[in-house]
Amino acid sequence: MRAIMLALSAVLLCQSAAAVDTAQSIDHLATHHQTGVIQIADGGQSLNINAFCLDSHGQIVAACGEGPGEIRIVNDEGKILNSWKIDEKPEAINVADDGTILVGGAGKLFRFDSEGKRLQVAESPHALRLRNSDEQLRKAAIDLLERQRNPLQTRIASYQSILEQLEQRSAKGELNASEKQLLQTLPTMLERYQNQLATQQQAGGQTEGGGPTEEAIQHQIEMLTQSKLRISSITSSGNHVFIATRAIEGYGYDVWKLNPQFAAAEVIVTGLSGCCGQMDVQCSEKGLFVAENSRDRVVHYDLDGNEITHWGKSDRTGIDGFTSCCNPMNVCFDSDGHVYTAEATSGRIKRFSSDGNLVDFIGDVDLVPGCKNVSIAVSKVNDNIYMLDLTRNHIKRMQPKPAGAVTTTASAPVSTSKEPTRRPPPQRRSTSAAILSFFGLGGDSDE
Secondary structure, eight states, rough: HHHHHHHHHHHHHHHHHHOOOOOOOTTTBBBBEEEEEOOBBBOOOOOEEEEEEEEETTTTEEEEESSEEEEEEOOOOOOEEEEHHHHHHOOEEEEEEEEEEEEEEEEEEEEOOSSEEEEEEEEOOOHHHHHTTTHHHHHHHHHHHHHOOHHHHHHHHHHHHHHHHHHHHHHTTTOOHHHHHHHHHHHHHHHHHHHHHHHHHHTGGGGGTTTTTHHHHHHHHHHHHHHHHHHEEEEEETTEEEEEEEEEESSEEEEEOOOSSSSEEEEEEEOOSTTTTTOEEEETTTEEEEGGGGGEEEEEEOOOOOOOEOOOOOOTTTSSSSSSSOOOOOOETTTTTOOEOOOOOOEEEEEEEEEEEEEEEEEEEOOOOOSSOOOEEEOSSSSSSEETTTTTEEEEEEOOTTTOOOOOOSSBBBBOOOOOOOOOSSSSSSHHHHHHHTTTTTOOOOO
């Protein structure tokens, strides 16, 4: 249950960040600028775009609808060139090396040829495991229902989660002044609420009215199961397919490795931390790259799940790290193996070498801020870059700026300094100040 509160805390932090953080402009550094909005011309049959990728011709391959859904092949004018139905909600999509289209959704895995003929379908390995996890799901459901019955217990768990996050960041020297104040104040507040809970439990208030009904437990199990059946991302390389899914227990994420027939499945990475149901895992010739958004970093693994390196840090209003809260959200690659990162709140795109050196600032896409999937893709036929604006249900196109429009280029590695980036005092309240206000502590600027 601690992991549930961690997820809730991350949502709180993201919502606060979206409200108060403003990223510094990188327009003078950006290599690209936004030149178009691709709205799918569906003839009135509007469906939500859940995710997208590009095929080898540079055409958009979009996973659409809530289930049953639809796969749509779309050009830059938004014209649907081909489409076909799919039984489940298509949540994740990618194009394999052989040109076939991989789709994951609602506990199912699909493979189609480029014309839409279904070649394979199978139950996802994590769905199979979920069906054999009745005891774990029941325990989690009862635990959640009990916490919902006792707001004081929920508040304590939430405070404990935030305190743990602050302590971890403090050990790395990443706290600003407001967060340091919060770290000093939270233990006293936590102790007070723990004493109140102990008094309540001694008085018998904890069991007043009895435990949750069986109907409520079964309903909660169903909700948990549906949440955990989601497939966050799907990718492949040669003889392997990889999917990212929610872990059976808690709110972390696992990466599964399968053969091309969607069999011989094994978990190769566990304990990934993601916010808002988002965990993007993509594969290139260099290995697996994960946008581990709740830890503000990209992690590079080999194909067996062994970590090679990681890079990134939170830098909510600067350009030295990943902006806002819980970024990067998505990653992709170009034909040279560079890693592109996409940030959900600022719409910022950067290009890195595969070992984490910052190569270029691509630019900021105009999108509705929020903690969400911002699928990104780089065309293999030109230098166009595309990003999903989930809220507006369209795709933004970025193209290279004219020669001479970029005044400075990035060539240095991303800073790994343990000290926060120095910057001018913000004009608006910082995220940490907003959290202090949430806890009734007031707040000041970051510095």
